[in-house]
Amino acid sequence: MPDIKFSNRDAEEREKLFISLYKSTFPAVAKYTSKMGGSFDEAKDIFQDALVIYYEKAVARSLSVQTNEKAYLMGIAKHLWLKKHHANSKQVPLEGFDVESEAEAQPSGNKILSFLQTAGKKCMELLRSFYYDGVPLTEVAESFGFSGVRSATVQKYKCLEKVRETVKEKSLTYEDFLD
Structure with missing residues (x-):
């Protein structure tokens, strides 16, 4: 596992690490998101957010990777997807909602x-x-x-x-x- 000290790395090293993480982890995030009913664009958004969280934790030195970076990023992405999906499932559009048929089904x-x-x-x-x-x-x-x-x-x-x-x-x- 590489030593993650972003404050001491130059921009080129950070870019190489991000590209490496993107190549190794994004396909798994996209597959998971697709399996959970999400789109490719949602997978990209989730992965980008996960990468930002990963970076922020590394800079703040509060990053505690127990397995490897790919698994850590995947865990963040899954958490973000579930959080987003849970928030979306609470929002039910009212259009097309038939109150009378709901009352009849009691x-x-x-x-x-x-x-x-x-x-x-x-x-x-x-x-x-x-x-x-x-x-x-x-x-x-x-x-x-x-x-x-x-x-x-x-x-x-x-x-x-x-x-x-x-x-x-x-x-x-x-x-x-x-x-």
């Missing part, structure tokens, strides 16, 4: 209720208390006569399993609960 409360009732009245009351009313398990245990929170938790689990079994037996899918 599960039917009546259909869900009918499957919950297959678990029995006591299970319905227990699940309603915990999930709908937000009653803490300590209070659920007291009001339903369980010996403790652990017993209430186990009973809640058994109630949910009864409902799951019914859904499984009837081979139901999410669409079966829609109006």
